[in-house]
Amino acid sequence: MIKWLLAILGYIYFRFPGAILGFIIGSLLDNYVRVSGGVFTSMMGNQRQEVSPGDFELNLLSLCSIVIKADGSVSQTELDYVRSYFVQAYGKERANATFRTFNEVVKSRQVSASKISRYLAARTKYPTRLQIIHFLFGIAQADGRVSDAEAAIIQEIAGYLQIGARDFASIKAMFFKKTDSAYTILEIDKSATDDEVKKAFRKMAKKYHPDKLGHMDEAYRKGAEEKFRNVQEAYDQIKKERGL
Known part of the structure; x- marks a missing residue:
């Protein structure tokens, strides 16, 4: 792809700053020649807006860097988590090239959570x-625990992404296990009736079904499967507690 060629050329002549600039310019050129079927789309009013896979990837990397730096230190475990994701999604060769750029972003580049998230909110579907x-929480937990600072910045990003409060609490509960986490994951109160529990499970299973992300890469589909599994486990736990 054009962006990788320009990133390599930029690195040869200008080292890391040149690689980043080449990647960005190449992404723009890739967007120009890419057919419309290769983009993720959403509708806002009557205006159709699009984000290409290249742009999505670059903005996702930026959000990753924000979360990794949230607690004031850069964890190697968290960096490895991100690298593993890109290896699963794109293969080792492309992942290595992407991760070199990502390392530079983490170490030096100042990015705006608000601008990036609002950009993605206007151009991607809710699932x-x-x-x-979910992916950002996975990064934060990679070193064994999600810090308060990491949870706070992810919640801020969720707000910019226009994620509903209950949806955010549901995903957060998958990483912060408490006595009532199962109910939070299903987005219901502990006082819910048995019928309400069953209805909530059907609703959440539909919302988090991996088929909702059929257009995404393999690593993202695996993440969807993990969310789906958490919903199932929450429901099984409540059934066991209630003897259903």
Whole structure:
């Protein structure tokens, strides 16, 4: 792809700053020649807006860097988590090239959570944005725990992505296990009736079904499967507690 060629040329002549600039310019050129079927789309009013896979990837990397730096330190475990994602999604060769750029973003580039998230909110579907939040929590937990600072910045990003409060709490509960986490995951109160529990499970299973992300890459589909599994486990736990 053009962006990788320009990133390599930029690195040869201007090192990391040149690689980043080449990647961005190449992404723009890729967008110009890419057919419309290769983009993720959403509708806002009557205006059709699009984000290409290249742009999505670059903005996702930026959000990753924000979360990784949220607690004031850069964890190697969290960096490895991101690298593993790109290896699963794109293969080792492309992942290595992407991760070199990502390392530079993490170390030096100042990015705006608000601008990036609002950009993605206008150009991606809601299930995709839910998966972004799940992925960011996965990064934060990679070193063993999600810090308060990491949870706070992810919640801020979720707000910019226009994620509903209950949807955010549901995903967060998948990483912060408490006595009532199962109910939070299903987005219901502990006082819900048995019928309400069953209805909530059907609703959440439909919302988080992996087929919702059929247009995304393999790593994202695996993330969707993990959310779906958490919903099933929450429901099984409540059934066991209630003897259903």
